Amino acid sequence: RPSLPHRSMMITMSQNQSYWASVNSEIEAHLKQAIPLRPPLQVFEPMHHLVFAAPQNTAPALCLAACELVGGHRDQAMAAASALHLMHAASFTHEHLPLTDRPRPKSRPVIHHAYGPNIELLLGDAIIPFGFELLARSDDPAQNNSDRILRVTIEITRAMGSQGMVEGQYYELECPQSDGEELCDVGWIEQVCKKKEGGLHACGAACGAILGGGSEEEIEKLRRFGLYVGMIQGMLHGAGRKEKGLKEVVEELRNLALKELEEFKGRKVEAISSFVNV
Amino acid sequence: RPSLPHRSMMITMSQNQSYWASVNSEIEAHLKQAIPLRPPLQVFEPMHHLVFAAPQNTAPALCLAACELVGGHRDQAMAAASALHLMHAASFTHEHLPLTDRPRPKSRPVIHHAYGPNIELLLGDAIIPFGFELLARSDDPAQNNSDRILRVTIEITRAMGSQGMVEGQYYELECPQSDGEELCDVGWIEQVCKKKEGGLHACGAACGAILGGGSEEEIEKLRRFGLYVGMIQGMLHGAGRKEKGLKEVVEELRNLALKELEEFKGRKVEAISSFVNV
Numbered sequence: 256r257p258s259l260p261h262r263s264m265m266i267t268m269s270q271n272q273s274y275w276a277s278v279n280s281e282i283e284a285h286l287k288q289a290i291p292l293r294p295p296l297q298v299f300e301p302m303h304h305l306v307f308a309a310p311q312n313t314a315p316a317l318c319l320a321a322c323e324l325v326g327g328h329r330d331q332a333m334a335a336a337s338a339l340h341l342m343h344a345a346s347f348t349h350e351h352l353p354l355t356d357r358p359r360p361k362s363r364p365v366i367h368h369a370y371g372p373n374i375e376l377l378l379g380d381a382i383i384p385f386g387f388e389l390l391a392r393s394d395d396p397a398q399n400n401s402d403r404i405l406r407v408t409i410e411i412t413r414a415m416g417s418q419g420m421v422e423g424q425y426y427e428l429e430c431p432q433s434d435g436e437e438l439c440d441v442g443w444i445e446q447v448c449k450k451k452e453g454g455l456h457a458c459g460a461a462c463g464a465i466l467g468g469g470s471e472e473e474i475e476k477l478r479r480f481g482l483y484v485g486m487i488q489g490m491l492h493g494a495g496r497k498e499k500g501l502k503e504v505v506e507e508l509r510n511l512a513l514k515e516l517e518e519f520k521g522r523k524v525e526a527i528s529s530f531v532n533v
Numbered sequence: 534r535p536s537l538p539h540r541s542m543m544i545t546m547s548q549n550q551s552y553w554a555s556v557n558s559e560i561e562a563h564l565k566q567a568i569p570l571r572p573p574l575q576v577f578e579p580m581h582h583l584v585f586a587a588p589q590n591t592a593p594a595l596c597l598a599a600c601e602l603v604g605g606h607r608d609q610a611m612a613a614a615s616a617l618h619l620m621h622a623a624s625f626t627h628e629h630l631p632l633t634d635r636p637r638p639k640s641r642p643v644i645h646h647a648y649g650p651n652i653e654l655l656l657g658d659a660i661i662p663f664g665f666e667l668l669a670r671s672d673d674p675a676q677n678n679s680d681r682i683l684r685v686t687i688e689i690t691r692a693m694g695s696q697g698m699v700e701g702q703y704y705e706l707e708c709p710q711s712d713g714e715e716l717c718d719v720g721w722i723e724q725v726c727k728k729k730e731g732g733l734h735a736c737g738a739a740c741g742a743i744l745g746g747g748s749e750e751e752i753e754k755l756r757r758f759g760l761y762v763g764m765i766q767g768m769l770h771g772a773g774r775k776e777k778g779l780k781e782v783v784e785e786l787r788n789l790a791l792k793e794l795e796e797f798k799g800r801k802v803e804a805i806s807s808f809v810n811v
Contacts, residue, residue: 298695298703349658354632354650372632373706376654380627381699383658387665388690391683401679405669408686412666417576421659425576428651 274526278316281329283307286337289389301370302378302385308369309344313488313533314452314459314481320527321460321477324519327467331400334393335407335462341386342415343455348379350424386411400466407462414458423450441500448489449482456485476515483512484530552804556594559607561585564615567667579648580656580663586647587622591766591811592730592737592759598805599738599755602797605745609678612671613685613740619664620693621733626657628702664689678744685740692736701728719778726767727760734763754793761790762808 290303315336322332352372368375387408394404413419426447460481464474487508490501509531516524568581593614600610630650646653665686672682691697704725738759742752765786768779787809794802 295696295700295703297707298700302695346658349654352632352654354630354654376627376630376632377699377702377706380624380661381695383661384690384693385695388687388694391686391690394680394683401683405672405679405682408669409666412662412669415662416666417580417659417663418573421655422573422576424655425573428655429575
């Protein structure tokens with residue numbers, strides 16, 4: 256594996272864009288290669304489609320950036336980043352299933368369904384284990400990384416499970432506000448975004464730091480950075496994005512996020528700090 | 534950990550029943566302890582319910598039996614057995630969701646839904662990662678078992694994914710026969726059972742053998758044994774159980790299954806061979 260001189264690399268804003276583009280295209284290429292159109296085609300073809308139909312999410316890219324920030328090579332975090340995209344794709348697919356008793360929140364755009372709901376339900380169920388498979392397969396005796404991979408597996412299961420993503424989705428469902436924008440309030444939006452986008456990004460950043468060999472302190476700093484970044488994105492792009500008082504909360508989260516990066520000065524900090532502005 | 538004198542233990546049929554009862558109650562106790570009613574209660578309470586609402590499945594017990602057969606202690610396979618039950622429970626929950634375009638197969642019993650479909654969809658999504666979490670957490674430095682756990686993780690992801698359980702469920706959906714019993718034929722039933730119950734039991738037996746320290750040959754023998762056992766159960770208890778010609782296929786599968794156990798003679802073979810008669 257080539258080793259890049261990360262720590263001395265300083266990049267400008269326009270270089271950030273090419274950093275982004277390169278990180279995202281690498282994750283996509285990795286996933287495309289990992290999901291070949293193999294038999295049974297009638298299952299793999301729609302799975303392939305659903306994985307790439309989900310809107311882009313920055314948690315996987317953040318995972319690679321965190322890995323590089325602590326001095327690792329992005330290849331070390333590629334399987335985890337791909338698994339994070341798969342988890343996001345499965346959640347997105349299941350969130351948009353037309354279930355019989357679900358009122359469609361007005362704020363949620365109508366999406367095109369290429370397949371029937373049964374197929375989308377099933378394929379979501381196939382995508383989740385596939386993410387954990389990719390991760391487990393990245394175990395490499397030459398790198399002696401089993402412990403890190405098991406640790407990252409636990410991180411991702413928790414971010415997706417009943418105290419993470421699912422809890423956020425649960426709040427969304429249970430709250431009468433989810434029927435229409437007018438009933439949302441910033442506190443509720445913040446709670447949902449914390450569990451959903453916040454949790455996924457916190458997990459992504461922590462996993463990258465673990466796989467890149469970061470210290471426990473670095474892992475926790477990057478976890479908090481990811482939490483703030485995810486919350487910002489959830490709040491700016493989600494249902495309540497026009498809510499009063501939201502801009503102030505976002506500005507505060509940006510400051511909190513950047514504060515977590517202070518001790519990384521001199522490293523590849525510009526690339527990762529650009530995540531607060533996505 | 535106490536070590537039992539497995540290899541010399543020979544048990545009679547009535548002892549088999551107590552073996553079964555003890556194995557199943559141990560798995561249940563392990564799961565109950567692993568899913569405490571912790572906050573958020575509104576998520577954990579239904580999760581707890583759904584995990585135990587799924588009908589009993591023998592793949593987890595087979596996992597423990599295979600572990601003991603190759604000379605391991607059942608504790609070594611307890612996390613994997615619990616994960617298998619969780620995968621089964623998640624599949625069962627999602628299979629019974631009332632989706633808008635799904636005709637309910639006549640052969641499928643109406644089940645009681647304690648929660649709305651949105652909650653059941655979400656909780657199924659939480660149960661899958663929870664299974665992988667339990668498994669990853671069973672990593673024990675004292676046992677130096679990381680590699681076995683990663684291998685078993687891959688086994689379970691494959692059994693559940695797009696070339697396993699999901700493929701079988703896909704066949705069920707796509708086939709016009711699933712609308713009513715009268716159109717099933719034994720060949721189709723066999724194909725579905727091979728992917729669903731067969732795959733889950735093959736995986737369970739292989740995982741038990743891996744975790745118990747079985748040789749590659751033992752792992753593959755037990756994998757085939759599990760495949761036949763699962764197929765038998767799927768065929769005897771599933772939609773097409775009254776189909777003509779099915780009894781002959783089941784009898785043949787029983788013989789094939791028992792043949793795989795021949796080389797284990799003298800070990801705890803009576804307990805595991807009773808699985809062909811469940």
